[in-house]
Amino acid sequence: MKNSLVTNAQAVLYALFKDVRAAYPTMSCLDRDRERLLALIKTRGLESLSLDLPNLDKLLLRGLETGRLVLEGPYCCAASKRIRVPRLFSGLWLRVFDGEGSLRSDPDINALFFIRVLSNFYKSLELKCSDRRKSIAVEEYYDVEGSLRSPTLLWGDSEFDCFGSLRTVHFRDGLDDPDVSCVPEELGSASKSIELLCDRLQRICDSIAGELGYYDPYEFTNSVGRSSETKRYLGHGRGSVSDLSRHADKYALPNWSERLQRVFPNDAFGHYRFDNTLEYHSWKESQASKLIAVPKTLKAPRLIASEPTSHQWCQKITLRWLIQRMKETRLGWFLDLSNQKLSRDMVLLHSVPMTGDPDKYCATVDLSSASDRLSCWAVERAFRRNPILLDALMSSRTPILNDGITGRDAIFLKKFATQGTGVTFPIQSIFFLACVLASLGCNSLRTAYKFRGRVRVYGDDIIIPKSGYENLRLLLSFLQLKVNEDKSFLHGQFRESCGMDAFRGHNVTPIKPKTLVNRGPKSEQAMLDMSNNLHKAGLWHTAAWFESTIRKNSYPIVGILPDGTDLGAVGRVSYCGSEVSHLKMRWNPNYQRYEVLCRVTVNKAKVKPYNSTSGVFQFFAENPSPLTKWESGQVPEARPVTRSQWVDTSELSVTVPSF
Numbered sequence: 001m002k003n004s005l006v007t008n009a010q011a012v013l014y015a016l017f018k019d020v021r022a023a024y025p026t027m028s029c030l031d032r033d034r035e036r037l038l039a040l041i042k043t044r045g046l047e048s049l050s051l052d053l054p055n056l057d058k059l060l061l062r063g064l065e066t067g068r069l070v071l072e073g074p075y076c077c078a079a080s081k082r083i084r085v086p087r088l089f090s091g092l093w094l095r096v097f098d099g100e101g102s103l104r105s106d107p108d109i110n111a112l113f114f115i116r117v118l119s120n121f122y123k124s125l126e127l128k129c130s131d132r133r134k135s136i137a138v139e140e141y142y143d144v145e146g147s148l149r150s151p152t153l154l155w156g157d158s159e160f161d162c163f164g165s166l167r168t169v170h171f172r173d174g175l176d177d178p179d180v181s182c183v184p185e186e187l188g189s190a191s192k193s194i195e196l197l198c199d200r201l202q203r204i205c206d207s208i209a210g211e212l213g214y215y216d217p218y219e220f221t222n223s224v225g226r227s228s229e230t231k232r233y234l235g236h237g238r239g240s241v242s243d244l245s246r247h248a249d250k251y252a253l254p255n256w257s258e259r260l261q262r263v264f265p266n267d268a269f270g271h272y273r274f275d276n277t278l279e280y281h282s283w284k285e286s287q288a289s290k291l292i293a294v295p296k297t298l299k300a301p302r303l304i305a306s307e308p309t310s311h312q313w314c315q316k317i318t319l320r321w322l323i324q325r326m327k328e329t330r331l332g333w334f335l336d337l338s339n340q341k342l343s344r345d346m347v348l349l350h351s352v353p354m355t356g357d358p359d360k361y362c363a364t365v366d367l368s369s370a371s372d373r374l375s376c377w378a379v380e381r382a383f384r385r386n387p388i389l390l391d392a393l394m395s396s397r398t399p400i401l402n403d404g405i406t407g408r409d410a411i412f413l414k415k416f417a418t419q420g421t422g423v424t425f426p427i428q429s430i431f432f433l434a435c436v437l438a439s440l441g442c443n444s445l446r447t448a449y450k451f452r453g454r455v456r457v458y459g460d461d462i463i464i465p466k467s468g469y470e471n472l473r474l475l476l477s478f479l480q481l482k483v484n485e486d487k488s489f490l491h492g493q494f495r496e497s498c499g500m501d502a503f504r505g506h507n508v509t510p511i512k513p514k515t516l517v518n519r520g521p522k523s524e525q526a527m528l529d530m531s532n533n534l535h536k537a538g539l540w541h542t543a544a545w546f547e548s549t550i551r552k553n554s555y556p557i558v559g560i561l562p563d564g565t566d567l568g569a570v571g572r573v574s575y576c577g578s579e580v581s582h583l584k585m586r587w588n589p590n591y592q593r594y595e596v597l598c599r600v601t602v603n604k605a606k607v608k609p610y611n612s613t614s615g616v617f618q619f620f621a622e623n624p625s626p627l628t629k630w631e632s633g634q635v636p637e638a639r640p641v642t643r644s645q646w647v648d649t650s651e652l653s654v655t656v657p658s659f
Contacts, residue, residue: 008516009049009122010041011545016121018541020092020114027091036088049122050298056086057119057510058486060096060112064494064503069093069101089115103492109506116501116510117539124512127298134293137300138405141291144372148414148480149174151376156399156412166384171198171205174377174478197475201438202381207445208434209386211329212322217314217392218268220321235622236313239420242290242306242402247634251614251621253310257287263395264314287311288400288410289418303405305418307398314396315422318389322426330445333452334433337426343456344500346463351495351502362454363469364497366487367432370460371424372415373481374431379416382431393423425459433457435479436464439471461497466490511537518549521640525601528555532573536560547572554599554644556580556652569651570600578652586646595646604641609633 017034024030040048052074059076063069069085071078077087084101085093095111097103152169172195236250243255256266264270287308293301307315326335336342350362367373383390397417402410417424436455442448448455456463464472469490473483489495493504501509513530515523527546534543556571557579566573584597609615615632624630 004517006041006046008549009046010038012121012516012542013037013041015542015545016118016539019539020118022541023110023114024091029089029091033089046122046125046127047298050125050127053119054123055119056088057116059086060115060119061486061489061494063097063101063103065489065492067103067492069097071101089118109503109508112503113506113508113510116508120510120512124297124514125516126295126514128295129298129301133299134301134405137293137303138291138403141303141372142408142411144369145411145413145415148373148375149377150414151380153376153380153394155376155380155394155397166380166387166390169381169384171202171378171381171479173381174198193471193474194478197438197471197478200441200443201434201475203443204437204445204448205382205431205434206385207443208331208430209383209389211331211445212325212386212389213329215318215321215386215389215392217264217317217321221269221317235316235618236309237316240292240306241309241312242288243308247608249610249614249634250309251610251618253313255287255308256310257308259287259395260310260314263392264317269314269317270310287398288402289398289420290402290404291418292404302419304420305398305401307421311396311398312422314392318392318396319422319426322423322430326426326430330448331430331433333448334436334455334457335429337429337458340458340498343458343461343463343498346453346456347495347497347500348502348505348507350463351493352505353493361466362463362495363466363490364488364495365462365464365469365472366484366496367460367462367476368482368484370428370432370481371417371419374416374428375414375480376416377414378431378479379427382434393427396423397421429457429459432460432462435475436462436468436472439468439475440465441468456497458498463497511539513546521601521642524550524642525640528570528572532566535573551599553582556583556596556598556647558652569647571598571652580649580652585649588646591648594649596649596652597644598647599642600645600647601640601642602645604639607631607633
């Protein structure tokens with residue numbers, strides 16, 4: 001496996017440089033750059049290209065932001081004493097920056113794109129990182145947890161007095177905390193500014209909390225119907241949980257803590273046994289989440305926590321209610337958790353230089369470890385005017401974390417929620433939106449109307465007018481949240497958010513494959529998708545290499561529409577239209593249509609029935625449509641299977657014989 005990965009990494013590097021050579025046939029240094037990278041793969045392996053080479057992209061983005069290159073870090077040796085650009089890819093660098101390292105007035109967009117592709121191509125390969133890097137990630141996780149403020153309310157107690165104590169809490173309380181360094185040193189003395197921002201933040205949070213309205217989980221779940229428009233139903237996901245084995249019956253809900261019982265009574269939300277024998281377990285005995293490491297890249301794993309089954313179940317009820325309320329209220333002006341394209345379109349628009357009002361030009365902000373740094377202290381103040389919702393959040397929150405990686409003792413969490421919690425993403429999106437609006441001087445959602453089209457939040461990806469950037473940075477630092485300086489952009493014409501990297505109105509997003517080896521149906525589909533993405537980006541030699549790893553003659557050729565999108569069918573994309581002449585064709589008299597036999601990848605999953613009465617509860621919870629083929633049981637992780645299948649030619653927009 002490792003040898004084939006290294007061999008493929010070398011082969012795809014040849015293909016990448018062929019694409020660069022096709023664009024710049026007279027650039028003499030490309031062969032030298034290619035041989036140097038090939039030698040690094042042979043001597044140091046992929047670690048050098050995955051961990052060190054992306055430093056060039058970081059240097060490039062800082063240069064676009066500040067207008068000047070600062071050579072520091074791996075692979076940043078200057079081309080010469082007179083030419084202050086990196087020696088590696090120097091021919092491309094000199095088309096973006098001049099010999100002194102200053103940004104050109106008319107930088108070559110293609111050269112910029114090629115630098116980004118070559119620097120990042122091996123960055124996101126899904127490889128297991130070393131134990132040392134995993135230990136470092138865990139240490140950083142605990143360091144962040146230990147640095148957070150302690151909440152005012154008793155988040156770890158089953159009796160949560162949110163109705164009485166909430167009247168006195170305020171974001172200004174953090175100014176009186178002597179144990180926490182709230183303001184970064186580089187911002188200097190800014191206590192008056194912070195106090196003003198805290199007052200604005202509290203008012204906008206109170207406005208948002210009131211806008212969300214009254215949360216009644218019982219009424220919400222009973223209003224769920226079979227309407228295809230709402231698409232709301234209850235059900236478990238396929239992720240792991242902390243109190244059951246991987247293939248256990250989640251609908252059995254083995255534990256129902258006293259914390260849940262107060263807001264989510266078991267007989268209304270988790271009861272299925274007609275003999276009513278379910279025992280209530282104290283959270284001190286059994287309710288804890290489990291920290292686990294998910295493979296991400298060679299640099300570091302992704303640390304998430306699996307939740308107790310019953311807590312996850314109730315969190316998803318609150319999640320669906322929050323998503324519905326965002327669409328029904330003025331929050332929808334700035335939030336849409338189901339559509340990242342809105343943020344991408346804004347980024348592309350605001351990367352174009354604008355004249356006139358500078359506030360029309362927006363900055364993009366990214367946060368480091370956003371969910372791990374959002375504290376209970378902040379959340380209780382953000383939702384103090386909606387104690388019913390806050391009580392539900394506390395009730396389904398898991399306060400104890402067991403370390404499933406290093407085996408440390410269990411800890412009481414001061415963060416609101418870990419990654420893996422059902423409500424983490426919507427709550428942090430709402431809170432960060434409040435911070436943005438407060439930084440822009442808004443006191444309520446009503447006064448925020450003027451920022452429609454200039455503010456967009458999706459998780460920790462933030463788009464904000466430039467005038468509010470410094471206030472936002474100051475406020476987030478006070479709240480113990482950390483702005484990722486390497487991925488936040490205020491000056492220049494480069495912007496990045498939600499997977500869209502734009503410079504002067506051009507899409508310069510680097511392409512980062514997850515795998516370079518075809519090991520089965522799942523990876524074959526990934527290789528096909530990567531080939532199509534590379535083809536659309538104009539990297540045709542590299543696309544051809546990925547295409548060579550699959551059985552390309554078994555797939556149809558799918559035409560690309562004028563707007564750059566394809567027809568959505570599975571196949572190889574082409575700018576020359578669709579083609580199926582290389583595939584077997586037939587006339588289907590039953591459906592009165594022409595069909596072609598092509599290769600498709602389907603997710604095959606056999607339902608595993610439960611040996612209990614929980615199937616009854618599953619039916620009423622999921623509330624399937626009468627037109628749906630449904631059966632009770634657990635649906636395990638789908639196993640991709642590649643097979644031949646007859647496909648309607650109309651889906652491919654191809655010309656077929658006339659009758």
